Amino acid sequence: xxxxxxxxxxxxxxxxxxxxxxxxxxxxxxxxxxxxxxxxxxxxxxxxxxxxxxxxxxxxxxxxxxxxxxxxxxxxxxxxxxxxxxxxxxxxxxxxxxxxxxxxxxxxxxxxxxxxxxxxxxxxxxxxxxxxxxxxxxxxxxxxxxxxxxxxxxxxxxxxxxxxxxxxxxxxxxxxxxxxxxxxxxxxxxxxxxxxxxxxxxxxxxxxxxxxxxxxxxxxxxxxxxxxxxxxxxxxxxxxxxxxxxxxxxxxxxxxxxxxxxxxxxxxxxxxxxxxxxxxxxxxxxxx
Amino acid sequence: xxxxxxxxxxxxxxxxxxxxxxxxxxxxxxxxxxxxxxxxxxxxxxxxxxxxxxxxxxxxxxxxxxxxxxxxxxxxxxxxxxxxxxxxxxxxxxxxxxxxxxxxxxxxxxxxxxxxxxxxxxxxxxxxxxxxxxxxxxxxxxxxxxxxxxxxxxxxxxxxxxxxxxxxxxxxxxxxxxxxxxxxxxxxxxxxxxxxxxxxxxxxxxxxxxxxxxxxxxxxxxxxxxxxxxxxxxxxx
Numbered sequence: 001x002x003x004x005x006x007x008x009x010x011x012x013x014x015x016x017x018x019x020x021x022x023x024x025x026x027x028x029x030x031x032x033x034x035x036x037x038x039x040x041x042x043x044x045x046x047x048x049x050x051x052x053x054x055x056x057x058x059x060x061x062x063x064x065x066x067x068x069x070x071x072x073x074x075x076x077x078x079x080x081x082x083x084x085x086x087x088x089x090x091x092x093x094x095x096x097x098x099x100x101x102x103x104x105x106x107x108x109x110x111x112x113x114x115x116x117x118x119x120x121x122x123x124x125x126x127x128x129x130x131x132x133x134x135x136x137x138x139x140x141x142x143x144x145x146x147x148x149x150x151x152x153x154x155x156x157x158x159x160x161x162x163x164x165x166x167x168x169x170x171x172x173x174x175x176x177x178x179x180x181x182x183x184x185x186x187x188x189x190x191x192x193x194x195x196x197x198x199x200x201x202x203x204x205x206x207x208x209x210x211x212x213x214x215x216x217x218x219x220x221x222x223x224x225x226x227x228x229x230x231x232x233x234x235x236x237x238x239x240x241x242x243x244x245x246x247x248x249x250x251x252x253x254x255x256x257x258x259x260x261x262x263x264x265x266x267x268x269x270x271x272x273x274x275x276x277x278x279x280x281x282x283x284x285x286x287x288x
Numbered sequence: 289x290x291x292x293x294x295x296x297x298x299x300x301x302x303x304x305x306x307x308x309x310x311x312x313x314x315x316x317x318x319x320x321x322x323x324x325x326x327x328x329x330x331x332x333x334x335x336x337x338x339x340x341x342x343x344x345x346x347x348x349x350x351x352x353x354x355x356x357x358x359x360x361x362x363x364x365x366x367x368x369x370x371x372x373x374x375x376x377x378x379x380x381x382x383x384x385x386x387x388x389x390x391x392x393x394x395x396x397x398x399x400x401x402x403x404x405x406x407x408x409x410x411x412x413x414x415x416x417x418x419x420x421x422x423x424x425x426x427x428x429x430x431x432x433x434x435x436x437x438x439x440x441x442x443x444x445x446x447x448x449x450x451x452x453x454x455x456x457x458x459x460x461x462x463x464x465x466x467x468x469x470x471x472x473x474x475x476x477x478x479x480x481x482x483x484x485x486x487x488x489x490x491x492x493x494x495x496x497x498x499x500x501x502x503x504x505x506x507x508x509x510x511x512x513x514x515x516x517x518x519x520x521x522x523x524x525x
Contacts, residue, residue, distance in 0.1 A: 053520075066518075067367045077358035079295075081302035090298075093291035094366035122302070138362070 003062070004029050004146045004177040005050055010059035012045055019045050020205040022059070027146065027177045032169065034188055035181040037202040043181035044074060046202060047148045050179060063146065067095065070144035070176075074151055076135030080124030084115055084134050087123065088141050095142035109137045112167045114160055129155045133164060140171045147171060149180045153187050161187050292368060292376035300380040310346050310384045314339035315391035322399030332396050333481040334458045336413070337473055339392055340420035341449045343385045347428025351377065351513055352441030355432060360517050374510035378425055385421030389414055404485030413483040416476065419502035423472040426505030433512040472501045 007025040011018065019042040027033055027050075035043050048054040051071045052063060063069065079087050085106055092102025110119045113133045118126055123134060136152040152168065153161035165187040172178050180188065185199055199210040300307060314335055321331055354360035364373065393410055396402055402410065428445060435441040455463055456473035468474055475497040481487035482494075 066365045069365070071365070073358065075358065077362045079299060079359055081299050082295075086298060090291050090295050091362075091366070094295075094363070094368055096367060142366075 002029070003027060005063040005179075006061070007049070007056075008060045008062075010049065010061065011057045012042070012049060012054065013057040014045070014054075018205055020202070020207070023205075023207055025050075025200075025207065027179060029145070029177050030172055030175045031177050032172050032188060032197040033177075033179045034185045034197075034199045035179060035202060036183070036185050036199060041202045042205065043202055044150050047071075047150050047179065047181055048073070050146075051148050064144075067142075068145040070139035070142065070147035070149075072135045072139035072147075072149045072152060074154075076131050077138065078123045078131060078134060080122065082123060083120050084110055084123055084126070084137070085119040087134075088137060091138055091141050097142075105141065109141060109167070112163065112170075113137055114163050129157070129160060132156065133160065136164060136168070140168070140176065143171075143174065144176055146177045146179070149178065151181055151183065153182060153184045289372050289375070292372055293379065295363075296376045296379045297383075300383065306346075307384065310342065311388045311391065313342065314388050315395040318392050318395035318401070319399065322396075322401060330486060332392075332401050332484055333477055333486055335396075336389065336392060336417050336480050337420070337456055337458060337477050338453070339388055340385070340417055340424050340476060341452060341473065342388070343381050343421040344424035344428040344431075344452075345445050345449060346384070347381045347425040347509075348431040348435075348441045348445035349428075349438065350381075351429050351432030352435055352438045355513075355517055355520075356438050360513075361520075364514060364518055370511070370514055373514055374507065377429065377510050377513065378422070378506050381425040381428075382418065382422060385425075386414075386418055389417040389421070402484065405483070409483045409485070413480055416479045416483065416498060419498050420472055420476040422503075423498075423501035423505040426507070426509030427472065429506070429509030429513040433509070433516040469497070472505065475501070 003026040005025075005027045007023060010023045010025070011021050013019065023046075035046065037043050045054060049056060049061065050063065051069060052061070052066065053071075082090070085103075088106035088109060089099070089102045092105055093099055097105070107116070107119070110116050113136075115130060115133055115137075118130055123131060126134065132152070132155055136149055139147050139149060147168075149168070153164055156164060161184060168178055168180070169188070182188070201208045201210055318332070318335060321335075325331075351360070354363075363376075393402070393414060397410070405413075427448065431445045431448065432441050435444055452471050452473045453459065455468045455471055456477050458473075458477065462468055462474065475490070475494040478487065478494050479490040479498055482489040
């Protein structure tokens with residue numbers, strides 16, 4: 001299988017510091033590569049190198065032409081005066097899609113991302129999370145060969161993050177190679193995983209491939225924050241159990257983790273915490 | 289080309305505050321100046337030169353902002369020909385300049401500041417001012433190409449505008465140095481003043497300089513902006 005993008009012996013030094021050293025990376029077409037790691041470890045810099053925006057200090061990069069790369073950095077690139085529908089449609093047309101096709105794809109993407117109701121509002125008036133989603137849509141709109149997405153689910157609620165993940169996985173299924181820097185790998189990993197998909201961890205200038213994404217989940221100790229009544233918490237627990245998670249409510253711990261407001265039928269504040277254990281036992285985490 | 293034009297026009301129309309300020313400053317000044325001065329016609333050539341320099345300022349600031357926010361790299365990552373991209377960058381500034389100069393001449397005519405002119409000379413004044421704005425926008429693009437942020441572009445273009453105003457012979461007699469004649473404001477003021485009957489008609493040399501500035505400067509400025517932005521995002525086409 002030919003590679004979409006390849007880095008060979010890639011070294012990046014910035015400000016006298018080596019961000020990564022002699023790194024080799026190959027991304028296959030139609031694959032999902034999740035790039036995880038703590039803040040400041042070089043996830044965004046690696047994406048910028050893959051996008052061609054940061055020149056390597058040493059080594060080589062082979063990548064598709066710029067117009068075949070969809071790139072959504074952390075700071076979304078939007079035209080604030082235009083509506084989401086206008087900018088997506090115009091971007092599609094600038095990439096030589098017929099007007100009708102561009103409009104059709106734009107409306108479909110906006111619907112999938114939960115932005116259909118905002119499609120006629122100026123982008124500059126949208127919330128940060130909505131702008132984030134629109135930035136991601138602009139990256140995948142022209143059906144690129146390679147899409148590089150920096151934290152596409154950051155600042156999104158659970159539902160919106162799942163919708164974005166589903167939309168991106170659909171792009172992968174259509175043949176786009178996705179490289180996603182994320183602190184929320186669990187949004188993308190099982191049950192959506194494919195053989196060519198990988199989870200990479202960047203730390204101390206090195207990339208490590210995680211064979212079992214579950215290990216990553218265990219290391220990441222994901223925390224789910226839920227705000228609502230006791231009834232709402234019970235409902236969330238039921239959904240989690242249905243998905244194979246074991247949920248254990250620990251009312252005494254929650255107040256130290258989060259403050260939970262009054263729900264519709266609660267009548268007074270409810271505090272509870274929940275601990276989840278993956279059904280297979282390869283991941284543990286705390287959900288509250 | 290059509291979606292590029294559509295994008296440029298939509299963005300121009302949507303930012304109403306910026307549009308009104310760019311288009312309205314010079315005409316409002318013309319009206320205000322006439323209200324407080326009995327014989328105001330002498331100011332018009334200077335005002336049109338100032339209005340032309342506004343194109344440089346707005347082009348530099350708009351392009352630097354687009355580089356900084358990443359919308360210019362987004363546009364340059366589309367498979368559109370460079371010439372189309374350059375034309376789309378220039379179009380909003382030419383349109384606002386055309387409207388602004390036309391309104392300025394209209395305001396001046398309405399307040400009696402065009403006593404020695406014919407419709408032809410007013411139309412030629414408009415064309416000369418528009419040519420000046422094209423050249424001025426090109427200088428603005430070049431400023432944006434060589435600065436790293438919006439604030440740097442703002443400061444550098446302010447400095448250049450100030451120097452051009454000083455060297456244009458508006459406030460003081462124009463310095464007698466060959467380099468001054470290379471500035472777009474130099475032939476511009478001469479040509480505008482000649483058409484408005486405020487000075488002897490400009491010769492062929494001035495006309496040639498105006499045309500050369502109007503064609504070369506926007507092309508060079510836009511090309512510099514595009515190539516330097518592409519290089520900055522690793523796209524060396």
